[in-house]
Amino acid sequence: MIAKKALELLNDVEFSEKYQGVQEYAEMLIVCKEALEKQIPKKPINEEGYCICTCCRGDLGVSDDDIFIYELSMPKYCSNCGCMLDWSEVENG
16 A cells, blocks of 8 residues: 555544544554655745745755755755655745
8 A cells, every 4th residue: 555545544534433432543543644644755845045844844954056056965855854855846935
C-alpha cells in the first residue's frame, strides 16, 4: 500500500469509527498519519525571499538566489520536522 492510500484510510471517518474508544490505537493512528503526511513531497513556500517548510514553517536555509545556484543539492527533507520536499516549483507565499 502506498503512503497516499494509507493516509486516505486514516482520514476515512467510517474506518476510524470502527476503532473509536481504543485510546492507544487512536493515538497510534495520529502518529502514523503525521508520519505519512510528511512522506508525501510538499513544495516549499517562498516567503520574502526565503524558502520555508510547508509543514512546520521552519527556515530551510535557502534563499531565492540559492535555488538556481544549488539546484542539484537542495535539501530533500526539512531538517526541523523531516517533511519530504519537492523543489520542482517553489510556491510564493
